[in-house]
Amino acid sequence: MRRTPKDTEAGARKVSRRGFVLGGAMAAFAALLTARMRYMQVDQADQFRLLADENRINIRLIAPSRGLIYDRNGVILAENEQNYRVVMVKEDAGDVEEVLGRLQRIIKLPEEELERVKNEIDRRSPFVPVTVADRLSWEAFSEVAVNAPALPGVSPEVGQSRIYPMDRDFAHIVGYVGPVSDYDLTEGYLSEDEDPVLQIPKFQVGKTGVEARMEHDLRGQAGTRRIEVNAQGRVMRELDRVEGGAGDNVQMTIDSALQNYIQVRLGEESASAVVMDCGSGDILGIASAPSFDPNLFVRGISVPDYRALLENDHRPLSNKTVQGAYPPGSTFKMVVALAALEDGVIDREESIFCGGYKELGQRRFHCWRRGGHGRLSLSGALEQSCDVYFYEIAERVGIEKITAMARRLGLGQRHDVPLSAVVEGLTPTKAWKRENRDADWLIGDTLNAGIGQGFVLASPLQLAVMTSRIATGRALTPRLIKSINAEEIVQEAGVLDIDPDHLNYVREGMWAVTNGRHGSARSSRVVADGMELAGKTGTSQVRNITAAERARGVTSNDDLPWNRRDHALFVCYAPYDRPQVACSVVVEHGGGGSAVAAPIARDIMLQALYGGTPPLDAYPSSQRGTIRTRQQELPLRDPSSYSGGKIRA
Template sequence: MKRSARDDEISRIRIGRRGLILGGVQLAVAGVLAARMRQLQVEQADEFRLLAEENRVNMRLIAPARGRIIGRNGRLIADNGQNYRVTIVREEAGDVEAVFDALQRIVSIDPLDLEAARREIERRSRFVPVTVAERLTWEELSRVAVNAPALPGITPEVGLSREYPLESDFAHIAGYVGPVSDYDLTEGYLAEDEDPLLQIPRFQVGKTGVEAKREHALRGRAGAKRIEVNASGRVIRELGRDVPVPGADVQLTVDEDLQHFATVRMRDESAAAVVLDVRTGDVLACASAPSFDPNLFTRGISVANYNALTGNEYRPLATKTVQGQYPPGSTFKMLVALAAQQDGLASPGETVYCRGFTELGNRRFHCWKRGGHGYMDLQESIEQSCDVYYYEMAQRVGIDRIAEVARLFGMGEHFDLPLSAVRDGIMPDKAWKRARHGQSWRVGDTYNASIGQGYVLSTPMQLAVMAARLASGRMVAPRLVRAVGDEQLPVPESAPIPLGSEHLQRQREAMYAVCYGARGTARRSRIVGDYRMAGKTGTSQVRNITAEERARGVTRNDQLPWNRRDHALFVGYAPYDDPRYAISVIVEHGGGGSTAAAPVARDIMLNALYGGIPPIEAYPSDQHGRIQAMYDELPLRGTAAAAALAAGIEVSEA
């Protein structure tokens, strides 16, 4: 049917109107798009350019070289050695097991290391390098490098690993490092440490000793490198880097040769020895025996080696010098005497009769000498170590005053040393027993405390401090760190001990008589020649002796199982007329202090006085043969062995 002209006109109008509307909509959309493009390209250009750059460039941390630990004389205690290792990137390797098989035909790899690498590969992204083997030899690394085209994804690398050149000598002081663990970050000493270095796989931190206590100084600061990556995260190239800041070196006060000698001298015992500089408090030796090689831990200790250490009844992993707490025995008696003299309750010439025991109610408190010592004055009671004299003095003075004086000499004092598990010991008094045990203090407790038994406990470090303070008359405190980086740490001033100097001098004279008196308990361990030593022996009981056993005769230590024998102790200082060194020695279950601890202390003290092995003339003439035989058997090494030869003493160098 033919359309009319009017219908055509209406149709044209409708089409034109619709075209205008559609054109307007298109124009509006184009305007919005243009405005948004302007906003993105002009107004927000910098923001999106930064986002694009961050997607293209990644930052990766570079671990710094760990600071070294250095001895007093400059020898390295902890160092960083080159560590030749092999890593694998899973996405580049393809068939990982095939690559492992090929790698094993080139170098020998521990199956445990391969299994650890497999677990790590599963945990990490495909493009993250995973260590397959480390501490390879240069020849092994070279073989891997030469065969690299046939080992897809394998990269030979050179890193740094902790080494302890002096091995067991400083194991308990320096400690060791190990990979940071979840425990370290959640409950350990790094729980609040936000250093990103701690998130690096296998990053090593201090686990014990100075390594742990000076972790932040030794660790250094991380560097960073900027790398270009593609969309999948694969590294394309390195764009730049910020060099890491190495950790600070830490220098200790410990003399390397003296420490070596002390460790070797006690090698067959479960023992500890501490030597202090009387004038500064510097710790010159701090040896626990037996020791262990810390390199075993940094290299990955085997189950067999670890079980051998933990199963040893001599406890080689324990830092006995600050962690071991022992009854001080008769080494405590000088402090009881000081308390009595200071309060005017005893005079030097006054005597107490010892018949072998004293009675308190229906109980007897025995002297170590069954038949008694007879009449004893102050000097004789120290020289011969009479117990009954100190039962009497303690009853006069009381435990609270004894504890007050003993704390002036380091008993029960906490020393802030960078060592693991530093213990405070126990110096009890009436309030302590009431708070700890809910019981009243008894006179019998005072008797026991007066001879360094009962509740009294001390560490070898505290006993060395006691000897140093007796020798100097000052509140000497132990110091283990000499310098951090380029900063020399100041030696703190030590205040005078607030006791009468004449009372202190009487204790020194009595300690001299212990070594040189006709009946001195350490006379066999005296020093002759250029120097003289003052000291005090001690024997601390670790088992109860029944009345029945006393009646039939106390069983000798050498007839008892090792772990039921008495501990042997010795404290002292030298030279007597100008004190420079103070020493404490404890031999666990060694028996008597005069027979087990005093000879060890004498040998270590002589080494300190002479700066090495002393001349044979420093020993009593009737002991020369035995002393020469002892040095023949000591496995000394390095400068200690050379010093022995210079002194005319032959040794078998290890």
């Protein structure tokens, strides 16, 4: 069929339109291609020139900034400082031996440190940076940076390291950090922690104390940075960086000034003390002596320094406040008294005769006073710490009810405080002895428990909790962490299920201990109006006294080797009629509680009540000269060192 001229003209118009559209598209594509080529060849010439030299991109983790730790008033206890260090990446270094040799000509590295670095490099993945040297001076750090082109795979970096400005005062509480170890990751508390930041060489994690128990709060989240490395392993530039999240800041309930006083007052004794707020349960001070400088562990403690700590028979590395479990001695007599009162086997007025011992079968259980105390009521028995009185009422009430009361008062349980190796103590039962000693419970076991000996064990923290509960009639629990990132941690304390009258009877006896005419701690009384102290002495034996020794006279503690002397204990609260603060003091192998532990506790209590050095007229007049000299000679921190703390959100 022939096309008409009209059809031919219409087809020509279609062809010309299609050609125009196609030509326009081709022109646009050509323009786009030209622009892209210009961008790659002109604008990005430097970048592609580097990539042509076999550069590659590495992604590295940025260690997060660890959270800070403060005391209750905002004084800083653990902070971070800049740390200049040098790291090496094996796959970028090439010949590791040669590079380390060059580096050693710039900064001096001991042979043992070089071996450690080589072993670490062999163990780690080739792309993981290994710390070769840290805590460098600025001069050494700068010299490495200047010589970086000759050190493939080596990078100078600025990191952070932990520092403890209050050093010995908080060593057992705050603890310290150290590099992640294989043990931490395989068997320790980080064994199930999959955070990749733990793979950063020498990344610091908590090892003891709050640093360890609150590791996940304090650690923070790692950041990342993308870096460009050339064929020689030299870092050319940082392409981008994503900062991580800093760890949470933690505020403790401890008062730094009081803590320093307690630590100094305990001195080099093998001793411990705990101070609790009777309103909130806050731990205001918790000190173990002797102490140590935790900064030594962060920096890398020397072998001689570590050996000296390990071989010290006063055990400075042990936190005795929560790790020490001691026979509570006569401080346990309040527990026995309350158990007997609640069970109705004694009343306030009943008197019991003490002739110096109680006979049980063929055995005599002796009172500390050889000639006995005569007839005593409950208050008098507490005042003079008569053993025979408590042998008698312990036998009447029985071990099961004594143990139930002890647990109600906070003994025999592991309190939830973020410290290392908190002990449970021991409040025994008949079933416990069968299971653990494969023997039946004996009446003699109950008598021994009646005076806080035998199987009974308690920590200084538990004794402070016990005292605060007796003082207030409330089930106070110890609180060590006040807030996390300024969000306060609140805990409630219910009322103890103990007759208030019975608590009052025991408190009267505790008042008599320090204020009564025959009080076993009368010399440690407080005479300031409204500040009267109520307490209880305790002396726990660490050796058996034979019948032959009793016959010729019990050997004085002063004549025994130090490690065979009795432990000295004292628990107290004040003021007597409106309890504010409770305290426990244990002096290992100190001798008598009244002579050794009570004066320390009285000084600590006054320091806490007055918020600083107490007036001399709080002490009996005959002691003021001695007290003045002691106050002047104690090497306390400068008060101005506590004024600069500012909590940072």
